[in-house]
Amino acid sequence: MLKHTQVVLFLMLLMSFVSVQAGGVIAPKPSAPNVAAKSHILIDYDSGRVLASDNPDQRLPPASITKLMTSYVVSHELHSGNIALDDEVLISEKAWRMIGSRSFLKVDTKVSVEALLRGMIVQSGNDAAVALAEHIAGSEEVFAQMMNQYAQQLGMVDTNYMNSTGLPDPEHYTTARDIATLSAALIRDFPAHYEWYKEKEYTYNNITQHNRNKLLWRDNSVDGLKTGHTEEAGFCLAASAQRGDMRLISVVLGTRSENARAQETQKLFNYGFRFFETHQLYQANANITDSKVWKGAQDQVSLGLAQSLAVTVPRGQYDELSANTNIQQPVIAPIEVGAELGEVEIRLGEEVVARQTLVALTAVEEGSWWRRLIDEILLWIWG
Numbered sequence: 001m002l003k004h005t006q007v008v009l010f011l012m013l014l015m016s017f018v019s020v021q022a023g024g025v026i027a028p029k030p031s032a033p034n035v036a037a038k039s040h041i042l043i044d045y046d047s048g049r050v051l052a053s054d055n056p057d058q059r060l061p062p063a064s065i066t067k068l069m070t071s072y073v074v075s076h077e078l079h080s081g082n083i084a085l086d087d088e089v090l091i092s093e094k095a096w097r098m099i100g101s102r103s104f105l106k107v108d109t110k111v112s113v114e115a116l117l118r119g120m121i122v123q124s125g126n127d128a129a130v131a132l133a134e135h136i137a138g139s140e141e142v143f144a145q146m147m148n149q150y151a152q153q154l155g156m157v158d159t160n161y162m163n164s165t166g167l168p169d170p171e172h173y174t175t176a177r178d179i180a181t182l183s184a185a186l187i188r189d190f191p192a193h194y195e196w197y198k199e200k201e202y203t204y205n206n207i208t209q210h211n212r213n214k215l216l217w218r219d220n221s222v223d224g225l226k227t228g229h230t231e232e233a234g235f236c237l238a239a240s241a242q243r244g245d246m247r248l249i250s251v252v253l254g255t256r257s258e259n260a261r262a263q264e265t266q267k268l269f270n271y272g273f274r275f276f277e278t279h280q281l282y283q284a285n286a287n288i289t290d291s292k293v294w295k296g297a298q299d300q301v302s303l304g305l306a307q308s309l310a311v312t313v314p315r316g317q318y319d320e321l322s323a324n325t326n327i328q329q330p331v332i333a334p335i336e337v338g339a340e341l342g343e344v345e346i347r348l349g350e351e352v353v354a355r356q357t358l359v360a361l362t363a364v365e366e367g368s369w370w371r372r373l374i375d376e377i378l379l380w381i382w383g
Helices: 004-021 063-080 112-120 126-137 141-152 176-189 193-198 257-274 369-382
Strands: 039-044 050-054 088-090 110-113 202-203 205-210 222-230 234-243 246-253 277-282 290-294 301-303 309-314 320-325 340-349 353-361
Touching: 039 176, 039 257, 039 320, 050 257, 063 112, 063 126, 063 176, 063 193, 063 222, 063 234, 063 309, 088 126, 110 112, 110 369, 112 126, 112 202, 176 193, 176 222, 176 234, 176 246, 193 205, 193 222, 202 277, 222 257, 234 257, 246 277, 257 277, 290 320, 309 340, 309 353, 320 353
Parallel strands: none
Antiparallel strands: 039 050, 039 246, 088 110, 202 205, 222 234, 234 246, 277 309, 290 301, 301 353, 320 340, 340 353
16 A cells, blocks of 8 residues: 555646646746946836836946936927927037937027937937037936936935936936936926937937947837946946837846847847736726715716726736725715725735726715705715
8 A cells, every 4th residue: 555645645636637638737937137337227118017126226326328308308308398309409619528328419500399209319429418508408407307306206205316327426316216217207207319329320410329238220110219337337227128019128237238238128028928918907098997976966986097997917817916995984965076085906816916996987066955965864874
């Protein structure tokens, strides 16, 4: 006869075989890769979930990744109608004299906003960045104040800008997490301008310069964003890639070389796309549930989300998600559109992977005096 331990082992092997035959084996999700950088983060664009990170809130010099915020401010000014792409910008002596990477602008010439913007994005031109800053704000110092104001609005709590270029300054710093937040905002708010971030080269003044983001040549799914390098900052890269319906954003700061920043970013993208999947659960302003309304002209109100809700989960575990709605009670009229009346919570097992506020999708006016009186009595009786 088999001994007890042998029986247990046999049953375990049998159960494993049955699980494999039934396709019931859950794909493994290994830990995130080691990244040779001072700081890094990998997030899903749609859900915002952090898939990998190390020292993501460490304040570090961003070098030319700073130009992402310069570009964001310029794009906002364009969107607001304060400037136009065909505006001619007079190149000052300060812009012309800028050190570091340049677009080779000539002093006292006029260059269009579009040419300057593309020169700054693709060629990383410090002269182009300063020219844009002076055109919008009068001086680079005032433009830096605008950059910090936008950073605050976007929730970049560990960022402070002193210039539009990223040239070293003790008080000029940001974090990998804040850069990821800014990168997502650029993609979301100004998709037309985001097309320029995947341009592999740009020619101005008969000088062609190549984009320093090596991943644009190595990985067809990569379509941005920005490199940076100074002796103080090391080699940095903020990048985004889209495969199918899933977009990831990676930030690596303080790597040792151009190749290293590309290799470490590729490592993060391969990990994220291989082991995770993202699903849109609810669209903005779509009905999720209804709630009873007291003292109202109608006795029901439609509830949904002000923003679309996506979740990122380990690959193969989507069917294990569960959703619960928690509605504040009692819901009493009058109710305005957008009123916060509860939340929807998404769980994967015991883990809460997403939570978002439920809002009223329709308005409900007060009911008649008789309706209000009856409901007041019922509420008193039922507590």
